[in-house]
Amino acid sequence: SSEDEEWNSTHPCFPHRNPHVPPTSPEYESTRIIRVARDYMYSGDLSPAFSNIYPEILQDLLSEERFRDVIRRVNSELYAAHSPWGVWNILEGFVGMLTLWVYEDVFGTFAKRRIQRLERYVEEVNGELEREGLGVKIIPLRRTGYLNVSFF
Numbered sequence: 001s002s003e004d005e006e007w008n009s010t011h012p013c014f015p016h017r018n019p020h021v022p023p024t025s026p027e028y029e030s031t032r033i034i035r036v037a038r039d040y041m042y043s044g045d046l047s048p049a050f051s052n053i054y055p056e057i058l059q060d061l062l063s064e065e066r067f068r069d070v071i072r073r074v075n076s077e078l079y080a081a082h083s084p085w086g087v088w089n090i091l092e093g094f095v096g097m098l099t100l101w102v103y104e105d106v107f108g109t110f111a112k113r114r115i116q117r118l119e120r121y122v123e124e125v126n127g128e129l130e131r132e133g134l135g136v137k138i139i140p141l142r143r144t145g146y147l148n149v150s151f152f
Helices: 026-030 064-082 087-098 102-107 110-131
Strands: 032-036 149-151
Touching: 064 110, 064 149, 087 102, 087 110
Parallel strands: none
Antiparallel strands: 032 149
16 A cells, blocks of 8 residues: 555544543543545635545544535635625725724624624534534534634
């Protein structure tokens, strides 16, 4: 087998220890994180986007269809929020500049509202997964710094 296919901590689907809990926590030893890497083919560097390649290690916990639906929604929300060519982003940029960004402090921005909507969506999915007893959860994207989508 080639080095590229080796099963070790550099493999994208390797189950990592849970860095989102204290090392003394029982969850640190009992849970593992599967990271879904960023995908720069989706929108380049305009917005964060994640690979929709299904990690087969999740097959007993989460269907491929559901995984792809979650990733598709996450990618589309992030693109809408961060695309500099979006009508709202352009308009709010001009209004912000004219008001010395007081507008953003008072009313918020389209991008912030989309991110909040995405965070609510992830919470809803986690609630559904918990009710279904699948034993999998998505780490909130803000917690991972939008660097990866993590399942545990």
